[in-house]
Amino acid sequence: VQLKELHRVLLNWYKKHGRALPWRTRTDPYAIWLSEIMLQQTRVETVIPYYQRFLKAFPDVITLADAPSDEVMKMWTGLGYYSRARNLQKCAQSVRDSFRGVFPTEFETLLELPGIGDYTASAISSIAGSEPRIALDGNLERILSRWLGVRENPKKEGRLTILSFGQKLAALGSAGDVNQALMDFANQVCLPKHPRCDLCPFANFCSAKATNSVSEIPYRAPKKEKVLLLAHGRIFIANNHLLIHRRPNGAWLAGLWDLPWWLETERSPKGLPKEGRRFTTCAVFRTITHHKIRFEVEAHILGVKTKPKDGFQWLSLAALSDLPLPKPSERALEMALNSLEGRKQI
Numbered sequence: 001v002q003l004k005e006l007h008r009v010l011l012n013w014y015k016k017h018g019r020a021l022p023w024r025t026r027t028d029p030y031a032i033w034l035s036e037i038m039l040q041q042t043r044v045e046t047v048i049p050y051y052q053r054f055l056k057a058f059p060d061v062i063t064l065a066d067a068p069s070d071e072v073m074k075m076w077t078g079l080g081y082y083s084r085a086r087n088l089q090k091c092a093q094s095v096r097d098s099f100r101g102v103f104p105t106e107f108e109t110l111l112e113l114p115g116i117g118d119y120t121a122s123a124i125s126s127i128a129g130s131e132p133r134i135a136l137d138g139n140l141e142r143i144l145s146r147w148l149g150v151r152e153n154p155k156k157e158g159r160l161t162i163l164s165f166g167q168k169l170a171a172l173g174s175a176g177d178v179n180q181a182l183m184d185f186a187n188q189v190c191l192p193k194h195p196r197c198d199l200c201p202f203a204n205f206c207s208a209k210a211t212n213s214v215s216e217i218p219y220r221a222p223k224k225e226k227v228l229l230l231a232h233g234r235i236f237i238a239n240n241h242l243l244i245h246r247r248p249n250g251a252w253l254a255g256l257w258d259l260p261w262w263l264e265t266e267r268s269p270k271g272l273p274k275e276g277r278r279f280t281t282c283a284v285f286r287t288i289t290h291h292k293i294r295f296e297v298e299a300h301i302l303g304v305k306t307k308p309k310d311g312f313q314w315l316s317l318a319a320l321s322d323l324p325l326p327k328p329s330e331r332a333l334e335m336a337l338n339s340l341e342g343r344k345q346i
């Protein structure tokens with residue numbers, strides 16, 4: 001099959017089967033950049049409501065650059081990988097200070113900005129700047145490894161083969177659509193497990209299919225064992241308020257509002273109230289980078305809302321729907337509140 005034919009079939013497939021996603025109606029690099037940062041490590045369905053809320057709160061790069069960092073963190077809470085949110089604002093401030101607020105679209109310029117690496121610069125420059133660049137993420141690596149029969153690590157030995165093929169494809173035009181077509185194709189047809197080769201318009205072209213090795217390609221790195229850790233957390237409830245704590249600098253999730261929690265090997269945070277009446281303990285797991293943390297949370301009721309110490313704040317339980325906690329804490333809180341209702345103690 002000719003590359004030109006492949007390119008044509010791919011764009012036609014995209015017209016028919018591409019997903020209507022909120023960032024696809026946007027052309028401004030700010031909105032495209034935001035979508036690409038949110039979509040790193042996070043599923044499309046999870047991102048959509050965050051994306052819409054975030055753009056409403058911070059409609060342009062200057063608003064984001066000037067916003068209190070706490071507000072930015074709040075809007076990000078629940079999306080995970082919080083260094084993205086910190087870099088996000090740093091990047092907005094760089095654009096404000098070094099580019100007079102005009103978000104760049106050139107690949108080389110984008111690479112200079114915080115939080116923007118090769119993949120993100122390729123995605124933004126192709127989608128918002130029409131540069132002929134392939135944006136290789138894990139999904140595209142999978143498709144191209146299969147098409148080309150590359151068995152080597154697509155991030156290492158296999159990269160050059162994949163990248164040069166991808167660049168040729170992008171050079172044929174509409175690189176932004178080529179990238180997004182491949183992302184959707186990876187999501188609907190060329191799935192990691194059990195790909196839908198029966199629906200694939202490229203089945204005749206695909207080396208992996210021809211050699212019956214779709215399940216062996218792409219190369220998969222051996223899984224790293226996660227390190228198990230134990231952490232303690234506290235739910236303090238008083239007068240329908242929950243005590244939240246700002247994660248200290250230098251700790252994991254620094255700057256984020258969360259339940260007060262600390263690793264088994266750390267001291268509990270300074271200013272944590274004296275224990276109240278304990279009503280339950282629950283355990284959930286949370287994952288941070290390559291650590292799996294057993295998070296044991298004691299829930300206590302305090303008679304009165306003590307004046308919060310530095311770094312603490314009482315949050316009305318009703319306000320929790322606007323300010324979500326990180327997912328594991330939300331789950332622990334939900335379990336605790338359920339147990340409380342079960343006992344009709346409130």
Ligand code: ADE
Nearest residue numbers: 021036039040044180183
């Ligand atoms: N993942 C990363 N970027 C994406 C995009 N623009 N559309 C869909 N999924 C994506």
